[in-house]
Structure formats: C-alpha cells, structure tokens
Amino acid sequence: MKLGQVTIKDIARELNVSTSTVSRALKDYPGISDDTKKKVKDLAEKLHYRPNAVALSLRKSKSFTIGVIIPEVVHFFFSTVISGIEEIAYANGYNVILCQTNEKLQRELSSIETMLDNQIDGLLVSFSKETENFDHFTKLMEQNFPIVFFDRVPDIENTVNVTVNDFKGAYDATKHLIEQGYKNIIHLAGPKTLPISAKRKDGYKQALQDHQMILNPEWIIPCPIGTQEESYEITKTLFKSNENHPDAIFASNDIAAAGAMMAVKELGLKVPEDVGIVGFSNWQFSSMIDPPLSSVEQPGFEMGEKATAMLLEMIEKKKESNWEAKTIVLETELLVRKSSQK
Amino acid sequence: MKLGQVTIKDIARELNVSTSTVSRALKDYPGISDDTKKKVKDLAEKLHYRPNAVALSLRKSKSFTIGVIIPEVVHFFFSTVISGIEEIAYANGYNVILCQTNEKLQRELSSIETMLDNQIDGLLVSFSKETENFDHFTKLMEQNFPIVFFDRVPDIENTVNVTVNDFKGAYDATKHLIEQGYKNIIHLAGPKTLPISAKRKDGYKQALQDHQMILNPEWIIPCPIGTQEESYEITKTLFKSNENHPDAIFASNDIAAAGAMMAVKELGLKVPEDVGIVGFSNWQFSSMIDPPLSSVEQPGFEMGEKATAMLLEMIEKKKESNWEAKTIVLETELLVRKSSQK
DNA sequence: ATCGTCGCCGCAATCGTTTGCACGATATGA
DNA sequence: TCATATCGTGCAAACGATTGCGGCGACGAT
Numbered sequence: 001m002k003l004g005q006v007t008i009k010d011i012a013r014e015l016n017v018s019t020s021t022v023s024r025a026l027k028d029y030p031g032i033s034d035d036t037k038k039k040v041k042d043l044a045e046k047l048h049y050r051p052n053a054v055a056l057s058l059r060k061s062k063s064f065t066i067g068v069i070i071p072e073v074v075h076f077f078f079s080t081v082i083s084g085i086e087e088i089a090y091a092n093g094y095n096v097i098l099c100q101t102n103e104k105l106q107r108e109l110s111s112i113e114t115m116l117d118n119q120i121d122g123l124l125v126s127f128s129k130e131t132e133n134f135d136h137f138t139k140l141m142e143q144n145f146p147i148v149f150f151d152r153v154p155d156i157e158n159t160v161n162v163t164v165n166d167f168k169g170a171y172d173a174t175k176h177l178i179e180q181g182y183k184n185i186i187h188l189a190g191p192k193t194l195p196i197s198a199k200r201k202d203g204y205k206q207a208l209q210d211h212q213m214i215l216n217p218e219w220i221i222p223c224p225i226g227t228q229e230e231s232y233e234i235t236k237t238l239f240k241s242n243e244n245h246p247d248a249i250f251a252s253n254d255i256a257a258a259g260a261m262m263a264v265k266e267l268g269l270k271v272p273e274d275v276g277i278v279g280f281s282n283w284q285f286s287s288m289i290d291p292p293l294s295s296v297e298q299p300g301f302e303m304g305e306k307a308t309a310m311l312l313e314m315i316e317k318k319k320e321s322n323w324e325a326k327t328i329v330l331e332t333e334l335l336v337r338k339s340s341q342k
Numbered sequence: 343m344k345l346g347q348v349t350i351k352d353i354a355r356e357l358n359v360s361t362s363t364v365s366r367a368l369k370d371y372p373g374i375s376d377d378t379k380k381k382v383k384d385l386a387e388k389l390h391y392r393p394n395a396v397a398l399s400l401r402k403s404k405s406f407t408i409g410v411i412i413p414e415v416v417h418f419f420f421s422t423v424i425s426g427i428e429e430i431a432y433a434n435g436y437n438v439i440l441c442q443t444n445e446k447l448q449r450e451l452s453s454i455e456t457m458l459d460n461q462i463d464g465l466l467v468s469f470s471k472e473t474e475n476f477d478h479f480t481k482l483m484e485q486n487f488p489i490v491f492f493d494r495v496p497d498i499e500n501t502v503n504v505t506v507n508d509f510k511g512a513y514d515a516t517k518h519l520i521e522q523g524y525k526n527i528i529h530l531a532g533p534k535t536l537p538i539s540a541k542r543k544d545g546y547k548q549a550l551q552d553h554q555m556i557l558n559p560e561w562i563i564p565c566p567i568g569t570q571e572e573s574y575e576i577t578k579t580l581f582k583s584n585e586n587h588p589d590a591i592f593a594s595n596d597i598a599a600a601g602a603m604m605a606v607k608e609l610g611l612k613v614p615e616d617v618g619i620v621g622f623s624n625w626q627f628s629s630m631i632d633p634p635l636s637s638v639e640q641p642g643f644e645m646g647e648k649a650t651a652m653l654l655e656m657i658e659k660k661k662e663s664n665w666e667a668k669t670i671v672l673e674t675e676l677l678v679r680k681s682s683q684k
Numbered sequence: 685a686t687c688g689t690c691g692c693c694g695c696a697a698t699c700g701t702t703t704g705c706a707c708g709a710t711a712t713g714a
Numbered sequence: 715t716c717a718t719a720t721c722g723t724g725c726a727a728a729c730g731a732t733t734g735c736g737g738c739g740a741c742g743a744t
Contacts, residue, residue: 359693362693362695362696363693372691374693378692378693397699400700401699402699
C-alpha cells in the first residue's frame with residue numbers, strides 16, 4: 001500500500017533534523033524550540049502527513065481498534081446496535097472491525113482468532129446460536145482481555161454485559177394480551193441455546209401465572225430455526241388440528257410473529273378479532289404489515305453505545321487488572337399496534 | 343494487547359537459534375535442516391504461536407485487509423452484499439473493515455482517511471447520497487490504489503464497478519404493470535444525486551414510451567428522503583387531490599412502495615384491484631406485507647462476491663500498474679406477487 | 685595439503701514511530 | 715575561570731517479522 005505515503009522520515013530529511021525531533025515536535029513535547037515545532041508542523045501540513053497507524057500499533061501494542069462479533073447484520077436489531085457501537089467508537093478515536101458469524105460456532109472461533117492476530121484492543125460479542133461452550137471467551141478473560149457481551153450474554157461468571165430486560169418485555173407483552181381479553185395464549189419460543197429465549201419464555205409464564213391463567217406446556221412451541229416459514233408451518237398445523245385453537249400468540253421475535261400472522265390469516269381468521277399477536281424486537285417492517293404488529297421495542301442503538309462505552313473504559317484502565325463483573329439491563333417498551341387490540 | 347502473545351523471539355530463545363531461523367523454519371524455506379524445522383514447528387504448535395499481523399503489515403506494507411464503505415447496514419440489500427463480501431474475503435485470507443456513512447459525505451471522507459491510516463489494501467465503495475464530487479476517490483485511483491464501486495457507481499471514467507441493470511429492472515416492472523392493464527402509472531423516484539435513481543426512472547419512461555403510453559412528467563415524483571413516511575404523505579396527498587387518481591405505482595424502492603401502499607389502503611382503495619404497486623430491491627418484509635409486494639430482486643450476495651473478487655484481483659496484480667476500467671452488470675429479476683396482479 | 689562446494693545458520697537492516705538517555709552549546713552563578 | 719544548570723537536539727533501541735548476504739564447518743576432489 002505505497003501510495004507514496006509521507007513518513008516522519010521524509011519530513012526529517014527535508015528539514016535536516018532527526019526523526020525523533022519531528023515526532024516530538026508534532027506531539028508538542030517539551031524540549032523542542034518553538035521555531036522547530038512550527039517548521040515541522042507546517043511541512044507536515046503541507047505534505048499531508050498522516051501517521052501510520054500500523055507502525056503505531058506495533059510500537060504501542062495497541063491498535064485503537066475493537067472487534068465486534070455479531071450473528072447477522074440482516075437482523076434489524078443488530079444493525080441498530082452496530083450504529084450505536086460505531087457512534088461511540090469513532091467519537092473516541094477507535095476503529096471497528098466487524099464479523100458476522102452467520103450463527104456458526106466455527107465462524108465465531110476463526111473470526112476471534114484473526115481479530116486477535118490483528119491486535120484488537122477489545123471485543124464486543126453477541127454469540128451464535130451454536131455457542132454453548134464459552135471456553136474461547138473465558139480463556140481470553142483470564143488473560144485480562146477486555147470483552148463485553150451484549151444482548152446474548154453467557155450464563156457464566158465474571159462477565160461484563162449489556163442486555164435487555166427480556167423477562168419484563170415478555171411479561172408486559174403477555175400481560176397486555178391477557179388484559180385485552182385473550183384467553184388461550186401460545187408462545188412461539190426462540191432457540192433453546194439462547195438465554196434470551198429462556199428469559200422471554202419465563203416472562204410469558206410468569207404473566208400467565210400472575211393472572212391465574214392455565215399454563216399449558218404444549219403451548220410453548222420452540223422455533224429453533226427462526227425463519228418466517230418455520231413459524232408459518234408450525235402455526236398452520238397447530239391451528240388446523242385444534243378446533244379449539246388458541247386465540248393469541250406471543251412470539252419471541254417479529255419474524256416468527258409475521259409467519260404466524262400469515263398462517264392465521266390464510267386460515268380465514270381475523271387479526272386481532274379472532275387471534276391477537278405480539279412480537280419481539282420491533283423490526284422495521286412491523287409497522288408496515290397488515291394489521292401492524294404489536295411488538296416489544298429493544299433499545300438497540302443505546303445498547304451499542306453502552307456496551308462500547310464500557311469496553312473502552314476497560315481498555316483504558318487495563319492496568320488495574322481485574323474489572324468487576326457488571327450487567328447493565330436496559331428496559332424495553334411495549335408498542336401496542338393493531339394486531340393485539342380487540 | 344499483551345495477552346502474553348508468543349513471538350518468534352520466544353521460540354528462538356527457547357531453542358537457542360536465531361529469529362531468522364525460526365522464521366524460515368516456519369515457512370519451510372530451504373536451507374534449514376529437517377531436524378531444526380521439526381523442532382521449531384513443534385514448539386510453535388505447543389506454545390500456540392500465531393504471527394503478529396500488525397508486524398507483518400508494517401514489514402510488507404500490506405495488511406490483507408479491505409475496507410468497505412456502505413451507506414447503511416439496516417438497508418436490507420446492503421446487508422446481503424456484506425455477506426457476499428465477507429464470504430470471498432475470508433476465503434482468500436483477507437479481513438474486512440466496514441464503515442457506515444449514514445449517507446453523510448463527512449463520514450465518508452473521514453472513514454476513508456482512517457482506513458488508509460490502517461493500511462488497507464483496497465476499497466469497496468457504495469457512496470453516500472450526499473456525494474456528488476468524487477475527487478477523494480479519483481485522487482486515490484491516480485495513485486493506483488485499488489477501488490471497486492458497487493451498486494452506486496460514479497459517473498466518472500476509468501473506474502471498476504459492479505452494478506445491477508437498474509434500467510432493465512425498472513423497465514420490466516413498468517412493463518409488467520402495463521401488461522396487467524394499469525393505465526396511469528406513477529413513479530416514486532429516488533434521490534436525484536444517485537445514478538441508480540436516474541436509471542430506474544429512465545427504465546420507467548422507456549417502458550411507457552415503448553407501449554405508446556403518455557408520459558406525464560408530473561407523475562414522476564421524487565422522494566429525496568427515502569423514508570416510508572415520506573412516500574406515505576406524498577401518495578396520500580396525490581391521491582386525495584386527484585379524483586382521476588393514478589391506478590398504479592412503480593416505486594424506486596420497497597420502503598417507498600410500502601408507504602404508498604399504506605396510503606392507498608387507508609383511502610379505501612384496494613390493492614391490486616384499484617391500484618397496482620411494484621417496488622424495488624425485494625426487502626425482507628416485502629413478502630410479508632398484505633398484499634405481498636411485487637418487487638425487483640437484486641442479487642446482493644452475488645454483487646458482494648463479484649466486487650470482492652475483482653478487488654482482490656486488482657490487489658494481487660498491483661505491480662502491473664493500470665488495470666482497465668470495467669463494469670459488471672448483474673441482472674435483476676421481477677418477482678410478481680399479489681400487489682400487482684389484477 | 686589445498687581449494688571449492690554445499691548445507692545450515694546468524695547478522696543486521698528494514699518497515700514507521702516512540703522514547704530514554706546522552707551530548708554539545710550556551711547561559712548562569714560563584 | 716570553572717563548575718553547573720538549562721535548552722535543544724540526536725542516537726539508538728524497541729515493537730515482531732522478513733530477508734539478502736556472509737560465515738563457518740564438513741566433505742569431496744585434485
């Protein structure tokens with residue numbers, strides 16, 4: 001990558017001084033005459049000198065780059081998180097390098113390796129569905145490497161996390177359906193490996209229990225794949241086989257909710273009159289479908305910001321070895337739209 | 343970023359050889375005895391030695407990293423392009439560093455600067471809406487720095503591009519509406535600064551012309567912001583004020599189409615009976631709204647793959663100075679759904 | 685016995701930047 | 715006049731890896 005990049009040496013040669021003088025002059029170090037400082041700065045300006053970040057990384061063992069491990073960018077929620085991350089990172093002079101795992105553990109492992117090779121200063125992680133063992137993270141954390149988990153946080157000790165109150169979000173959504181007069185509420189659950197799936201399920205169960213409603217275990221239906229087609233098929237089968245079909249659906253994400261909505265509509269049932277539906281995450285499309293989908297909004301941008309701020313703090317305080325475990329929980333907001341209002 | 347990273351020196355010290363020997367042994371260079379090679383490799387394995395990518399970058403003036411400049415990741419189409427880019431890049435041992443411009447020129451400029459500071463080997467660009475001057479790119483290209491433009495390609499000379507046949511996509515969509523019997527087709531156009539907007543508009547115009555239909559310039563309505571709300575308002579106003587309202591809409595993207603659909607539905611008009619609608623880009627939600635939206639599918643993943651493959655080729659052939667200008671045009675596919683079938 | 689060859693390896697420079705230390709010149713004080 | 719302080723600057727090592735060149739010992743050939 002030549003580009004005829006101007007280096008500190010070029011400036012030194014031109015001015016007949018040493019590279020050390022140039023370096024110090026540019027940084028306004030004491031012990032350099034104002035005259036020299038001015039000359040150096042002027043020439044640097046004129047030649048469009050920009051320090052070589054790679055050389056700096058090598059010298060300082062610090063790259064001012066953070067790595068982000070994310071399942072998928074297409075996931076609307078994650079794309080908003082990314083924006084939050086970039087915002088804080090850039091504002092503090094850090095770069096962001098991003099890797100999608102596509103929900104594959106293998107990809108997660110190899111991405112982390114290459115990122116480490118590139119001397120990232122810290123890691124922001126939302127792990128894949130396949131990740132059930134966290135040794136690759138604990139190993140790093142034992143070496144005092146800064147890691148912050150967001151959204152999908154592992155169920156292990158001494159981690160720093162930013163997450164959302166999935167329990168309460170699910171609780172609120174279910175409670176809302178109950179208050180609307182729906183009696184038989186099923187839950188389309190997320191992948192079992194993800195703690196967030198469990199928390200949402202728990203919120204659903206707790207809401208039913210608090211309102212003296214029967215909890216039918218058969219009405220908690222896992223959707224491990226997470227596509228719209230999957231929930232479409234599941235819902236269709238369920239509603240067809242049951243003359244006493246459920247009258248409401250709380251889905252652990254909007255994609256599943258949308259699939260379910262298509263299914264019930266196709267069966268001639270009306271939303272929200274016959275079936276109420278609430279989703280989770282408030283995807284971009286949720287307000288555009290018919291009827292508009294009620295959903296639990298997660299503060300993605302804020303999550304990105306918070307997680308990054310914490311990571312940068314850890315990075316800058318690196319010396320003071322152990323940082324305490326900490327979990328920030330952000331609150332969700334139930335957006336009631338037409339799909340759940342009788 | 344210490345991490346107690348093992349270096350080539352650690353291996354050298356342990357084995358009482360020089361670092362040069364270790365380096366050569368690891369790379370299977372000639373002139374090192376099989377015995378030494380084995381010892382070095384075994385120890386490297388045992389200590390989990392991994393070469394320091396930063397040191398390599400500095401030494402070789404090559405970072406095996408490519409930069410990607412993209413308007414927004416939330417944009418469904420772009421997120422699929424990213425996947426295509428990562429696919430090819432990783433397969434060839436390259437890293438990807440990604441920056442969103444959020445459609446801001448300032449962000450575009452500063453992102454490029456920091457990426458260059460980090461010694462990227464090449465750049466993949468889809469520029470922002472605000473970018474009307476391309477000097478920051480031409481300056482780099484004059485210095486023989488590898489750049490490939492994708493989707494949004496600049497209207498300047500000697501560039502390497504991957505784009506989609508926007509003209510034909512728009513032409514096909516409009517033709518389809520005509521063949522369905524719609525008579526008064528309006529066009530919700532994209533931001534004027536983007537060449538793709540112009541091409542889509544041209545395709546629309548050509549289709550009307552080829553079918554002896556009147557081209558009413560007032561029915562080409564710009565949507566410079568690109569939000570759903572904008573097209574919603576525009577459509578509502580237009581349809582309300584005209585008792586002789588149009589009977590079809592070709593929108594330059596699905597978001598605008600969705601907004602328009604909401605507007606006409608709210609006015610009591612039926613889609614597709616009263617108004618036919620076709621969008622562009624085939625967003626994730628397009629098949630989920632009611633009625634499902636017809637749209638022009640763009641091969642995003644393939645675009646990412648092609649662009650990256652071309653960029654890597656340019657990088658590896660760097661020495662042979664000038665690469666020829668080239669534009670790959672990928673074909674679109676019209677997905678006919680319910681929103682446009684009378 | 686001498687020379688050439690070859691196999692195996694180390695020295696040192698290099699990439700661009702930072703930084704501890706020392707050096708020379710001038711100024712200050714006794 | 716000489717020791718000492720102060721100021722401005724340069725030398726050289728360091729970060730981790732690569733690589734051209736040269737050295738050294740062993741061996742075969744003459």
